[in-house]
Amino acid sequence: xxxxxxxxxxxxxxxxxxxxxxxxxxxxxxxxxxxxxxxxxxxxxxxxxxxxxxxxxxxxxxxxxxxxxxxxxxxxxxxxxxxxxxxxxxxxxxxxxxxxxxxxxxxxxxxxx
Amino acid sequence: xxxxxxxxxxxxxxxxxxxxxxxxxxxxxxxxxxxxxxxxxxxxxxxxxxxxxxxxxxxxxxxxxxxxxxxxxxxxxxxxxxxxxxxxxxxxxxxxxxxxxxxxxxxxxxxx
Numbered sequence: 001x002x003x004x005x006x007x008x009x010x011x012x013x014x015x016x017x018x019x020x021x022x023x024x025x026x027x028x029x030x031x032x033x034x035x036x037x038x039x040x041x042x043x044x045x046x047x048x049x050x051x052x053x054x055x056x057x058x059x060x061x062x063x064x065x066x067x068x069x070x071x072x073x074x075x076x077x078x079x080x081x082x083x084x085x086x087x088x089x090x091x092x093x094x095x096x097x098x099x100x101x102x103x104x105x106x107x108x109x110x111x112x113x
Numbered sequence: 114x115x116x117x118x119x120x121x122x123x124x125x126x127x128x129x130x131x132x133x134x135x136x137x138x139x140x141x142x143x144x145x146x147x148x149x150x151x152x153x154x155x156x157x158x159x160x161x162x163x164x165x166x167x168x169x170x171x172x173x174x175x176x177x178x179x180x181x182x183x184x185x186x187x188x189x190x191x192x193x194x195x196x197x198x199x200x201x202x203x204x205x206x207x208x209x210x211x212x213x214x215x216x217x218x219x220x221x222x223x224x225x
Contacts, residue, residue, distance in 0.1 A: 033212075033213075035215075040121075040217060041217060042200060042215045042216055042217035042218050043156070043200065043202075043215040044215075045212060045213075045214070048212060058212070059214075090155065090156070099161065100143075100144045100145070100146035100158075100161030100163075100202070100204045100213065101146070101158040101161060102146075102148075102156075102158065102213055103158075104155040104156050104157070105155060106154070106155050107155060
């Protein structure tokens with residue numbers, strides 16, 4: 001089975017702190033994604049990567065950056081956390097090719113105080 | 114840009130059939146996916162339609178009409194465990210990769 005593992009299920013940070021959210025997948029997938037999920041807004045794409053060291057902005061990249069140094073790992077970075085970044089963050093991966101199936105991690109619930 | 118519309122809430126009786134509709138607007142449309150998410154859980158993949166027509170997987174079926182920019186998820190023989198949020202998502206081509214753009218979700222409540 002494909003496994004997507006997010007390093008932290010729950011985090012509490014203070015405004016202005018730098019936050020790292022880590023995601024690892026074990027199925028050699030080319031594509032990896034970071035979404036945030038907020039009530040009433042669904043899942044919104046922050047950044048995605050289709051190869052090592054490649055990254056593309058999604059729909060809401062402001063305030064975030066990403067890093068993909070190895071194929072299996074995709075990190076989301078909040079350079080200076082703000083209260084409006086309190087949210088559920090979901091990492092996902094997908095193999096290359098014609099498929100609509102994403103494999104999601106369990107999510108990281110971030111609270112910024 | 115993209116837009117997806119689906120109802121925010123649906124309630125149905127155990128054992129019944131329910132249909133969740135999704136209309137979309139996007140450029141470079143490739144296909145429509147459906148995901149299920151239980152409270153506190155991760156979204157899980159249900160189905161993907163790239164061509165017009167009905168795809169059946171057990172109690173769940175998904176339909177796509179590309180000419181109408183419309184699809185639906187059909188859940189039969191509803192069970193209490195089907196209470197969850199259901200998201201449609203369009204696969205479109207953006208910046209050299211294939212992305213999924215999600216709707217805001219439909220919360221299905223199954224009542225006895």
